Amino acid sequence: MKQDIIERLTRYVTIDTQSDPESNTTPSTEKQWNLLNLLNDELTDFGLETDIDEQGYLFATLESNIDADLPTVGFLAHVDTSPDFNATNVNPQIIEAYDGKPIQLGDTSRVLSQDVFPNMKNVEGHTLMVTDGTSLLGADDKAGVVEIMEALKYLTSHPEIKHGRIRVAFTPDEEIGRGPHEFDVERFNSDFAYTMDGSEYGELQYESFNAAEAIVTCHGVNVHPGSAKDAMINAVLLGQQFNSLLPPNEVPERTEGYEGFYHLMKINGDVEKTTLHYIIRDHDSHQFDLRKKRLIEIKNDINTHFEDNPIEIEINDQYYNMGEKISANPHVIDIPKRVFAKLDIPANTAPIRGGTDGSQLSYMGLPTPNIFTGCDNFHGPFEYASIDVMEKAIEVIVGITEEVVQTYQK
Structure with a gap:
């Protein structure tokens, strides 16, 4: 699976989808359609029914393969990348078995080092995708997009895995704070959902600023x-x-x-x-x-x-702080906690020092915690993605769909 993740992430990050806070359109940039349309085609190839509106909200459904009355679970990621740094001509680099030593980023003077980013100690031995120092990577949140797509591919190719109805959404303009502004919760029609938009391994976040x-x-x-x-x-x-x-x-x-x-x-x-x-x-x-x-x-x-x-x-x-809404729906957190435990992933429920689309969606009636993607140093040239952690995030998505069956099947 790691090679599939690398190939898909490379394909997505090399598409410029930078959003624009000065624009008054949705999506804020036309180039976000390039990835949205590609995803729509790939979802169709998986056999999923898709629905994309004129404002760039792409929804898709993997129908239940079990005869049981189960809640619908959703997974979301945003396609846009930050306007804070160059996002054109992204040239990702692969570091195999990261040894903890400083990484020279392309031909630039920039160096990705544990001296500056001590959390990189946690990904020693991993396969990393980094930048060439001239752009951001765009793993925020294309890593989340990859993880959802790879989980869907796995589920559709393994029909023996029983699951209920699954909804996915790929959305524009999260990086400029507008991701949920035109999100139709009623049309999405999910009982609860998860944004794949976190950072380090083990994050399960349901409190935000x-x-x-x-x-x-x-x-x-x-x-x-x-x-x-x-x-x-x-x-x-x-x-x-x-x-x-x-x-x-x-x-x-x-x-x-x-x-x-x-x-x-x-x-x-x-x-x-x-x-x-x-x-x-x-x-x-x-x-x-x-x-x-x-x-x-x-x-x-x-x-x-x-x-x-x-x-x-x-x-x-x-x-607003999504914790005020999610606390009234403890099952939305209990389900992934059980999945984390089964996968031996230590759950880190520290609050998000930021926000995700889930912050707004939870107040719109869709409880939506946030799950790790395996990436860090977002919005700049020092951004990186751990392919190993991304693989675990895919396992979490699949595990949640299975846990919903085990939790609610009569």
């Missing part, structure tokens, strides 16, 4: 610096002042576990106008609300020193 974005706009007054006294208002300095009033330790690089943060993603502007783009994250809903309130308080405090209220802020919620 509450998330919002904030755009802070600072309006200045630009006059000649020679006559600026008591007249100039420097929007750049207003932005610096705003950011300095946030707690310095509550940033991504200084937090972990359940700790929330403010993350200044981007700052643009000049004396006349400067914008700061933040994302706000917290697992606790009360703390999440306090974080948003704090931004507004800072804005108001600065504005009291000016006549024209030079700072404006727009805050938009993005998604």
